[in-house]
Amino acid sequence: xxxxxxxxxxxxxxxxxxxxxxxxxxxxxxxxxxxxxxxxxxxxxxxxxxxxxxxxxxxxxxxxxxxxxxxxxxxxxxxxxxxxxxxxxxxxxxxxxxxxxxxxxxxxxxxxxxxxxxxxxxxxxxxxxxxxxxxxxxxxxxxxxxxxxxxxxxxxxxxxxxxxxxxxxxxxxxxxxxxxxxxxxxxxxxxxxxxxxxxxxxxxxxxxxxxxxxxxxxxxxxxxxxxxxxxxxxxxxxxxxxxxxxxxxxxxxxxxxxxxxxxxxxxxxxxxxxxxxxxxxxxxxxxxxxxxxxxxxxxxxxxxxxxxxxxxxxxxxxxx
Numbered sequence: 196x197x198x199x200x201x202x203x204x205x206x207x208x209x210x211x212x213x214x215x216x217x218x219x220x221x222x223x224x225x226x227x228x229x230x231x232x233x234x235x236x237x238x239x240x241x242x243x244x245x246x247x248x249x250x251x252x253x254x255x256x257x258x259x260x261x262x263x264x265x266x267x268x269x270x271x272x273x274x275x276x277x278x279x280x281x282x283x284x285x286x287x288x289x290x291x292x293x294x295x296x297x298x299x300x301x302x303x304x305x306x307x308x309x310x311x312x313x314x315x316x317x318x319x320x321x322x323x324x325x326x327x328x329x330x331x332x333x334x335x336x337x338x339x340x341x342x343x344x345x346x347x348x349x350x351x352x353x354x355x356x357x358x359x360x361x362x363x364x365x366x367x368x369x370x371x372x373x374x375x376x377x378x379x380x381x382x383x384x385x386x387x388x389x390x391x392x393x394x395x396x397x398x399x400x401x402x403x404x405x406x407x408x409x410x411x412x413x414x415x416x417x418x419x420x421x422x423x424x425x426x427x428x429x430x431x432x433x434x435x436x437x438x439x440x441x442x443x444x445x446x447x448x449x450x451x452x453x454x455x456x457x458x459x460x461x462x463x464x465x466x467x468x469x470x471x472x473x474x475x476x477x478x479x480x481x482x483x484x485x486x487x488x489x490x491x492x493x494x495x496x497x498x499x500x501x502x503x504x505x506x507x508x509x510x511x512x513x514x515x
Contacts, residue, residue, distance in 0.1 A: 196496040197445035197489040199452050200228035203511050204419070204438040205501035213419055217504075218282035218440075222415070224508045225442040226286075228498045235413075236290035238444065239357050242412055261296045262287055263355035263410070266312070267362045267378050268301045272429040274310035275361050279417055279440075283361065284321045299323040300350050302381040326350060326382075333384045334406075340485075341400035345383040351406040358410035360446065364418040364453045366426035366433070370394040371469040371476030373427045374453040375414040375446050376402045376487075393474055399482030402446060408487070414449040416441040423460035435460045447488025448495045450479050452513070455492075459514045 202225040204213060213221075226234035239262070264283060266275035284297050295318055301307050304314050304325040315323045326332065326348040333346035334353075351358060362378035369390055370377055376398050380386035383404070389397035402408060418441055424433040437456060443449035454476045458468055469475050483490035501511035 196494050197443065197448035198229060198496045198498070199441065199443040199445070199448050200225045201452065201497065201499045201511070201513055202228070202440045202442070203499070203501050205503045205509070205511070209438070210420070210436045212276060213278060215278040215281045215285070218276070218279045219285060220502050220506050221440050222282055222286055222442075223506075224500050224502045225415075225440055227508070228442075228500055233290065235286055239290070239292075239412060242357065260292060260357070261298065261355045262292060262357045262359060263350055264297065264299045265358060265360050265362075265378060265382065266299060266301045266307070266310075267373075267381070268306040268310040268312065269381070269427060270429040271309050271311075272431070273363055273365060273420075273422060273426075273434075275363055275417060276419070277311060279415070280312075280361060283359065283415065294321050295319065297321045298350065298355060300348075301325050302348075303327045338404045338406065340403035341396065343385070343388045343397065343400065345385055345388075345401070345404065347384075347404060347406045348382045351382055351410050355410060357412045358407070359412055360414040360416075362414070362416050364416050364441065364456060365422040366424050366457060367394075367474070368426065369474060370398060370478055371474045372450070372454050372457050374450040375416055376450050376478070376482060379407050382407060393477055395478040396481035396485070398478035399485045399487060402482060402487055403485050411446060413444055414442070414446050416449060416453055418453065418456055421456060421460055423457050423464060424466055433464075435464065445488035445495075447479060447482050447490050449488075450476075450482075451490050451492065451495065452497065454479065455513065 202221040268274040337344040360375045362375045367373040418439040421437045480490045499511040
């Protein structure tokens with residue numbers, strides 16, 4: 196069975212967002228929910244390539260274990276929180292990874308900058324840049340999985356050995372939800388070619404591209420404030436506090452739980468289900484059919500925990 200951990204902040208007063216320290220407590224609880232407090236380090240070591248050539252922009256003494264953190268900065272007011280990215284980077288360095296071998300990235304430097312990320316392409320500190328940064332760009336080779344072929348960011352094809360997906364859970368006017376798999380549209384040069392039929396099966400095709408599939412290690416989905424309608428562009432009137440992170444090694448199972456959260460918030464706010472709204476999140480089942488993960492709720496091992504300001508962890512409810 197595929198395992199998914201949902202961690203919810205149990206104290207009030209954080210509707211405007213969480214601090215890096217609060218996110219760190221949630222990440223620790225989420226990794227513990229997988230049964231291993233050092234889950235992050237073990238998960239990456241288990242998937243370490245036997246050998247990898249020194250990647251573009253690699254530090255002079257590094258060869259492998261460069262970790263890419265893929266954000267979602269398409270809209271400034273609903274971007275991957277900097278506090279979450281910092282908490283994850285801190286967890287990685289605490290697990291033994293060199294700070295400069297951690298790369299926070301997205302499609303463009305502009306998108307990162309307008310979400311208040313600081314661009315850094317130096318050999319000091321956690322790096323942060325887009326595919327459009329000087330010397331990066333897209334692969335020379337086209338990759339395919341289905342009828343469309345794409346160039347893939349060289350961040351995935353040449354720079355990183357591990358990819359952690361850090362999306363924001365939100366409604367999407369075509370796909371139903373924009374979650375982890377939809378976030379990888381920002382890794383290719385032609386995302387406009389993958390939107391027909393509610394993005395089905397095209398969302399799965401992107402995540403089945405060899406560099407995306409083979410580098411993927413973990414999805415950590417921000418679901419603290421979830422936009423349940425009108426997405427993916429920001430519409431504050433449809434924003435609802437959920438207070439959670441959804442964590443899984445399985446990208447399909449992670450998104451499947453995300454759909455449950457969005458549908459719950461839509462019901463709570465007297466909105467019709469996504470199916471009735473004409474945009475079912477059917478791309479998730481299609482991705483499962485490609486072998487990318489599990490979409491059947493009965494085959495997902497779900498653990499929900501609450502965390503408070505003291506770091507205490509207790510059993511929680513997904514839709515409570």
